[in-house]
Amino acid sequence: MIQMTLIQIDNYGPWTVTPNPRNESDLQILQSELYADIQRQFSMKKGLVFFTRFDNMLAITNGINEEDHRRIQRSIRNRYPITISMGVGTAKTPYDAQKIATESLQIKGGAQSEDRKEILAIGSLVDEKDSFVQIAHIDINGVTDSLTDTIPAYDTNFLVNRAQHYLMTKLIDKGALLFFIGGDNFMSPCNELDAKELLKLLEEIDDEIGIALKAGVGRGKNAEDAAYMADLGLEEIRNGVADELVYIMEKMG
Ligand SMILES: Nc1nc2c(ncn2[C@@H]2O[C@H](COP(=O)(O)OP(=O)(O)O)[C@@H](O)[C@H]2O)c(=O)[nH]1
Ligand SMILES: [Mg+2]
Incomplete structure (x- = not known):
């Protein structure tokens, strides 16, 4: 809950x-x-x-x-x-x-x-x-090289916003929320969403609008632990340790 x-x-x-x-x-x-x-x-x-x-x-x-x-x-x-x-x-x-x-x-x-x-x-x-909290920390791949350092700032902002809208539209069907947290990052409280569903949804967005996303998923007894685990999961993907777009980490108790 x-x-x-x-x-x-x-x-x-x-x-x-x-x-x-x-x-x-x-x-x-x-x-x-x-x-x-x-x-x-x-x-x-x-x-x-x-x-x-x-x-x-x-x-x-x-x-x-x-x-x-x-x-x-x-x-x-x-x-x-x-x-x-x-x-x-x-x-x-x-x-x-x-x-x-x-x-x-x-x-x-x-x-x-x-x-x-x-x-x-x-x-x-x-x-x-x-008590149970699951959070996905979702991030756009390679924003700095392909957008921030290349195209006008406002255009990058528009694109990040579009990604947000697509994510929100798909996640709400699963009972999950999505919030912009800065940069090219989003956090989704998503209890009850399984990793396969999340992966499918990220792949759909890449197909539909050409924005590649990845997500660290954290689970814990409270928001702090779940968000921290999500950050660690995302680091695993960024560092190439996890060869996947979605990576789950848990800290219960
Ligand atoms: N709020 C928040 N912002 C972050 C986090 N990590 C990165 N950012 C922001 O996102 C931008 C892009 O970082 P990142 O996704 O790692 O680089 P990319 O590989 O170029 O997409 C950074 O410049 C920060 O503004 C995070 O954990 N939380
Ligand atoms: Mg990024």
Whole structure:
């Protein structure tokens, strides 16, 4: 079972334009500082946050309990001009976990409701014995030589974005999510997806749009271990140790 938390800024839309529209650069600074802050706090408990839309972030939070979530909310309230609400859900697949997390929060009020403030809506929390996270760290082959050092920066960015869209489209059918994490890298929380299915999907994308991908897959009891194992798996492929496009590594307990 994977546990996911939706983190949502309360009433952010209205705040950005009240009393007058705030400078976009200031909003960008607020959003990126909030992301870094929330990442730091969840990572202390071995969680992992994806910036997603910045006003809405999704995190893998296996092992993080109610009081841990509340402490983060209080700390943000004390230091920022905004507050955050959270929804928590657990399921066999990451897609279903974030769906439950979202629904738990949605029934407590809208994102732009003036009455909804610092809600913590827990659908469910994962038990230690059932805790399992699988993450694929997916990377585009040879981006630096073939793109970054060769074509205009914006064109590379466009291509990375296209790869992301294809990956998201195929992964969602398997109950898996996909997040851009920088450079030419993506992370996919993908409990329940087996290596064969992932390999097939990467090969399809290469056939369809000519973008060659590889993936390290990590498994663990929490996001930190799973992501680290995924990184190690990817290194095996990069170093040519694993003669495959998908390589799995595990650390349970
Ligand atoms: N967030 C993140 N970015 C990475 C990671 N590894 C590489 N990158 C980024 O991806 C770029 C390309 O790296 P890499 O895929 O190793 O090189 P390639 O062989 O040219 O595709 C780097 O310049 C970084 O910006 C990683 O583990 N996490
Ligand atoms: Mg690469």
